[in-house]
Amino acid sequence: MTQDVGPALCVVVPCYNETPNVAPMVAALDAALAGIDWEVVFVDDDSPDGTADTVRAIARTDRRVRCLRRIGRRGLSSAVIEGALSSSADFLAVIDGDMQHDETRLPVMLDAVRGGADMAVGSRHVGDGDAAGLASPLRERLSAVGIGLAQMLARAPINDPMSGFFLMRRIRFEALAHRLNGQGFKILLDLLLAAPEPLKVVEVPYRFRPRTLGESKLDVLVLVQFAGLLLDKALGGVMPLRFIAFALVGAFGMVVNLAITLAARRFGFDFGTAQAIGTVAAMVANFEMNNRLTYRTMRLRGGGYWRGLVLFMLVCGLGAIANIGIARALYRQDATGIAASAAGAAIGVVWNYAVSATLVWRAR
Numbered sequence: 272m273t274q275d276v277g278p279a280l281c282v283v284v285p286c287y288n289e290t291p292n293v294a295p296m297v298a299a300l301d302a303a304l305a306g307i308d309w310e311v312v313f314v315d316d317d318s319p320d321g322t323a324d325t326v327r328a329i330a331r332t333d334r335r336v337r338c339l340r341r342i343g344r345r346g347l348s349s350a351v352i353e354g355a356l357s358s359s360a361d362f363l364a365v366i367d368g369d370m371q372h373d374e375t376r377l378p379v380m381l382d383a384v385r386g387g388a389d390m391a392v393g394s395r396h397v398g399d400g401d402a403a404g405l406a407s408p409l410r411e412r413l414s415a416v417g418i419g420l421a422q423m424l425a426r427a428p429i430n431d432p433m434s435g436f437f438l439m440r441r442i443r444f445e446a447l448a449h450r451l452n453g454q455g456f457k458i459l460l461d462l463l464l465a466a467p468e469p470l471k472v473v474e475v476p477y478r479f480r481p482r483t484l485g486e487s488k489l490d491v492l493v494l495v496q497f498a499g500l501l502l503d504k505a506l507g508g509v510m511p512l513r514f515i516a517f518a519l520v521g522a523f524g525m526v527v528n529l530a531i532t533l534a535a536r537r538f539g540f541d542f543g544t545a546q547a548i549g550t551v552a553a554m555v556a557n558f559e560m561n562n563r564l565t566y567r568t569m570r571l572r573g574g575g576y577w578r579g580l581v582l583f584m585l586v587c588g589l590g591a592i593a594n595i596g597i598a599r600a601l602y603r604q605d606a607t608g609i610a611a612s613a614a615g616a617a618i619g620v621v622w623n624y625a626v627s628a629t630l631v632w633r634a635r
Contacts, residue, residue: 393436
């Protein structure tokens, strides 16, 4: 009895709100990968526009198409990891769901890896490749800054470390999976930095197309998360990336607190009232930044946003009490004022982070 053989190539497509691009993507892959046994896994982060339903409708008549719908989890890197680990194909390719990557380059990339490369990367910055699809000067600047930062840490020479278009052997991906950070939107650099030895990378030029359907997800906060990934790798992963982001947001809150307090004093408020106004303003600013940055993939909206804000302020209020109490106790034991304040602040940050992660932005 003859049994079906699994696909040679799995194309992983992380997506969010990409309904209009699903059918064009499948058709484009069908044309580009003629003669290759392939499958495509759309990893959908519970898109409200019905992306998962669109994929499943196509999958009912095309067995090469699969949908992996994630509930309560968001983020391109983690989506790629889950999609890649769901396949038994010999080779894995990653391509964005917005049709801006050139799928016709996939056979060339596959040949490069079959020929001995550890990874083939679709590059906008070699040969006749270009980045014309970056629709605005802001996106061009964000991409350029990200490339510069990444090249400082990437051990393998690469001209386009911000690319989200690459292909490699599944067995090599699985060997690196446990070392991946898994957060943010740029998994290629995560893979390059996770490898114990520099990977042999072949860059394949392609033309980055303008987006015609849907909306871009690239903004300043994506670049901030990318910088956080670089920091996490530079520190060797000794601190959770979210804790680093939470602490940096807290430092920003201190600046907000001071600025608002000084402004309130100039308007004639007494110190106690001015300090209270500054503290509340800092809490609101911290919550908003944490919701947009630190917990971007678990972002609170609607009624959940306001409930989260109230809970966050209660958590931070208790953290402030703990901060002051510990600082006073240490000061009474002959610690210097600076040391006592620093210890109290450190305890306050750890408290706020731990309780916020558990109660405010808990996995839903």
